[in-house]
Amino acid sequence: xxxxxxxxxxxxxxxxxxxxxxxxxxxxxxxxxxxxxxxxxxxxxxxxxxxxxxxxxxxxxxxxxxxxxxxxxxxxxxxxxxxxxxxxxxxxxxxxxxxxxxxxxxxxxxxxx
Numbered sequence: 001x002x003x004x005x006x007x008x009x010x011x012x013x014x015x016x017x018x019x020x021x022x023x024x025x026x027x028x029x030x031x032x033x034x035x036x037x038x039x040x041x042x043x044x045x046x047x048x049x050x051x052x053x054x055x056x057x058x059x060x061x062x063x064x065x066x067x068x069x070x071x072x073x074x075x076x077x078x079x080x081x082x083x084x085x086x087x088x089x090x091x092x093x094x095x096x097x098x099x100x101x102x103x104x105x106x107x108x109x110x111x112x113x
Contacts, residue, residue, distance in 0.1 A: 003030045003043040004052045010096065011043060011054075014103045028077075030055070038113050040106045046089075054088040056102050059109040066105060070098070084109075 008031050015022050015033065022040070025032045030044025042055035055075060058066055060083050066072055071092015075085035093099045 002045055004045070007052050007054075007093075008043045010099055011041060011103065014096070014100050018103075018107070020107060028055075035107065035110045036113065038110055040110050041103060046087075051089055052093075053090070054093050054099070054102060056086050056088060056106040057109055058084060058086060058105050059112065060084045062105075069101075 011033060015035075020035055023034045023037075025034060028042060028044060029047075030042050032042045033040050039057055041057070043052065044055065045052055063084055063086070066086060067074065069088075069092060071089045073087045073089060074081035075087050076082070088102050093102065
């Protein structure tokens with residue numbers, strides 16, 4: 001596993017444009033972006049398909065509705081879905097607007113922590 005440098009640059013650009021202070025940490029086979037010392041988003045690659053994906057922490061409140069969005073899938077590392085976390089595959093992050101949407105969802109949840 002790993003992560004795409006171009007994809008992580010796009011994430012940095014969104015966070016910077018929103019004036020969000022963040023830290024980066026290599027974790028879970030990818031690059032984790034932490035906001036307020038909490039996990040916010042992670043960039044990695046699907047070990048089975050090699051596709052780049054974004055992990056977003058969105059919480060449980062809007063989880064089911066967000067799961068219906070383009071590219072969204074349940075986050076499943078262990079054979080069991082982790083409620084409140086989603087993987088967003090390339091079809092859901094192709095445009096900057098899509099990426100911005102997902103990062104804003106993760107930031108909104110981050111504010112509740």
